[in-house]
Amino acid sequence: MSRNLNLPLSPAIRAGEFIFVSGMVAIDPATGERMHGTVAAETRQILAAIAQVLESAGSSLPNAVKVNVLIYSMLEYSNMNEVYREFFPVDPPARTVCGARLSGGSKVEIDCVALA
Amino acid sequence: MSLRPSRTVIEPRNPKLNVSRNANLPHSPGIRVGDYIFLSGMGPVDPETGGRNLGPIAEQIRHTLINMAHMLESAGSRLDRIVKITIVLADIADYGEMNRVWKEFFPVDPPARTTCALQLSNGNGVEIECIALGGANVADGG
Numbered sequence: 672m673s674r675n676l677n678l679p680l681s682p683a684i685r686a687g688e689f690i691f692v693s694g695m696v697a698i699d700p701a702t703g704e705r706m707h708g709t710v711a712a713e714t715r716q717i718l719a720a721i722a723q724v725l726e727s728a729g730s731s732l733p734n735a736v737k738v739n740v741l742i743y744s745m746l747e748y749s750n751m752n753e754v755y756r757e758f759f760p761v762d763p764p765a766r767t768v769c770g771a772r773l774s775g776g777s778k779v780e781i782d783c784v785a786l787a
Numbered sequence: 788m789s790l791r792p793s794r795t796v797i798e799p800r801n802p803k804l805n806v807s808r809n810a811n812l813p814h815s816p817g818i819r820v821g822d823y824i825f826l827s828g829m830g831p832v833d834p835e836t837g838g839r840n841l842g843p844i845a846e847q848i849r850h851t852l853i854n855m856a857h858m859l860e861s862a863g864s865r866l867d868r869i870v871k872i873t874i875v876l877a878d879i880a881d882y883g884e885m886n887r888v889w890k891e892f893f894p895v896d897p898p899a900r901t902t903c904a905l906q907l908s909n910g911n912g913v914e915i916e917c918i919a920l921g922g923a924n925v926a927d928g929g
Contacts, residue, residue: 737825756813766814767828770906
């Protein structure tokens, strides 16, 4: 996404035992454009994309250690959680969730640190 | 290929502070990986009732940092082994007050820190998360 949108960031950086994944917003894999949907739909898209990034680097979602979730309104907290929990059924990572104003009309943005 | 370090869930000794389990939320209180401990964002939870303690902001910050100390000590670490801490306030006007409380808890070599104001859950005035060093045996000063 950063390359396609010409943004000055890398999708993820591996350093020693850790992989640091940039904040990701929902992207339509067919077009490469931002996908605008419900908080649930955007959360699902992002976590699937993070899983891909981690797998490309030899890691996986169960190796996530710390996740940060930003949502446009904390009133959507439980809508995000219902999808989120599907992706982390056992021993989920440490996490912080806050409400924030996000770029480009996205409703959700998620970053993470994972074990390489 | 190097072996992946183990990834273990940190549990507070006081079960009232296991907010995610008590509220059935999909996160762990903290994760230890190798030398590092990553704690989830913590709010001002009353350690006796498990409920929220939404008093004046200075009290909320003290409660949260005391709970954070408990969480770190449950994992064999301590407040003074925090490397990086992120403090999110509901109102950036509380920045000065927060710094006054901060000096009570981190008088020497305080951790790297980021502060900002964002929307928080449960009416919290503050939420704090950290990355800390684990340490083999801090009980005897390690």
